[in-house]
Amino acid sequence: xxxxxxxxxAATASGNPPIEMPSRKTAASLQTADVEPASTGxxxxxxxxxxxxxxxxxxxxxxxHAFAQLYxxxxxxxxxxxxxxxxxxxxxxxxxxxxxxQLHRKIATFRGDxxxxxWLHRLAINVVLMHLRKKGLSVISLDEAMEPTPEEGxxxxxxxxxxxxxxxIDRLALERAIAELPAGYRLIFVLHDIExxxxxxxxxxxxxxIGNSKSQLHKARLxxxxxxxxxxxxxxxx
Amino acid sequence: MQDPKNxxxxxxQAQMAELIGSGEDLxxxxxxxxxxxxxxxxxxxxxIAEAARQLFPVEDPPDTLWEKLETAIKEEGNQTRS
Ligand SMILES: [Zn+2]
Numbered sequence: 001x002x003x004x005x006x007x008x009x010a011a012t013a014s015g016n017p018p019i020e021m022p023s024r025k026t027a028a029s030l031q032t033a034d035v036e037p038a039s040t041g042x043x044x045x046x047x048x049x050x051x052x053x054x055x056x057x058x059x060x061x062x063x064x065h066a067f068a069q070l071y072x073x074x075x076x077x078x079x080x081x082x083x084x085x086x087x088x089x090x091x092x093x094x095x096x097x098x099x100x101x102q103l104h105r106k107i108a109t110f111r112g113d114x115x116x117x118x119w120l121h122r123l124a125i126n127v128v129l130m131h132l133r134k135k136g137l138s139v140i141s142l143d144e145a146m147e148p149t150p151e152e153g154x155x156x157x158x159x160x161x162x163x164x165x166x167x168x169i170d171r172l173a174l175e176r177a178i179a180e181l182p183a184g185y186r187l188i189f190v191l192h193d194i195e196x197x198x199x200x201x202x203x204x205x206x207x208x209x210i211g212n213s214k215s216q217l218h219k220a221r222l223x224x225x226x227x228x229x230x231x232x233x234x235x236x237x238x
Numbered sequence: 239m240q241d242p243k244n245x246x247x248x249x250x251q252a253q254m255a256e257l258i259g260s261g262e263d264l265x266x267x268x269x270x271x272x273x274x275x276x277x278x279x280x281x282x283x284x285x286i287a288e289a290a291r292q293l294f295p296v297e298d299p300p301d302t303l304w305e306k307l308e309t310a311i312k313e314e315g316n317q318t319r320s
Contacts, residue, residue: 067311068304068308071307072304075303076299079298079303092299093299093300096299097306097307101310169286171292171293174286174289174290174293178293210259213259214256214259215256217259218254218283225279
């Protein structure tokens with residue numbers, strides 16, 4: 001009855017892609033945030049969850065091999081998250097590395113109050129936020145965001161509805177438009193619309209109010225809409 | 239609290255962020271039902287949000303990243319030991 005019996009299970013886990021998905025919205029509407037049904041299939045199969053728990057506890061005990069397994073289980077999601085938030089491969093790699101380095105430092109403090117993947121995800125988000133702040137980007141310049149400037153006040157978004165947005169959207173143009181959003185807007189947009197976080201979670205992560213999160217998300221979408229309707233002809237802008 | 243039935247577009251749009259964020263089904267909102275412009279705006283925002291979910295497929299970091307990470311971990315271990 002010693003601890004060794006679990007290694008075969010743990011070994012199989014390392015080859016699997018991470019199972020947990022962010023709590024995706026159903027694509028049906030904009031406002032799915034607060035009404036997620038409980039039955040989305042995001043619970044990992046028990047055997048795999050058990051295997052991961054085992055890898056996790058060994059990694060917490062300082063087992064380097066187990067840590068490597070955790071890395072391969074989670075690298076894809078963490079890297080993708082970083083990539084979306086910074087929109088730049090080199091930075092995303094650095095941030096992924098930093099996130100896992102911090103994971104290595106802090107893993108013993110993980111207590112299982114939340115799912116490990118959620119915990120790691122937040123840790124990674126914090127790494128990204130710190131990085132953006134260090135770069136001098138006002139991550140959430142809420143005052144600025146909250147205060148309607150003349151051209152951004154209510155009613156401005158009010159325009160001819162005939163833009164070609166209703167059909168298919170030019171993927172590249174949208175990606176570019178997202179990349180060009182101011183950092184604060186992009187973060188909230190990525191966290192909510194792409195990563196599937198809800199406003200109360202975003203508010204907690206970014207230390208802002210839920211109202212701010214809603215308002216910034218809305219503004220981000222409006223900005224994207226504007227960017228999409230004036231399909232950028234000025235390509236070379238950085 | 240305005241009467242939703244008699245809202246102007248400006249009033250509706252001023253509340254839009256909150257309304258959308260509240261999780262209500264806005265397609266049944268009286269203003270949306272009677273105003274083609276705001277309905278179109280809502281549809282467009284919805285289209286963008288949906289399209290965004292299809293973007294950025296998840297991808298793996300390059301394999302070299304693990305090596306870098308391992309090196310960094312080792313370095314850190316050396317530093318904290320001294
Ligand atoms: Zn209207």
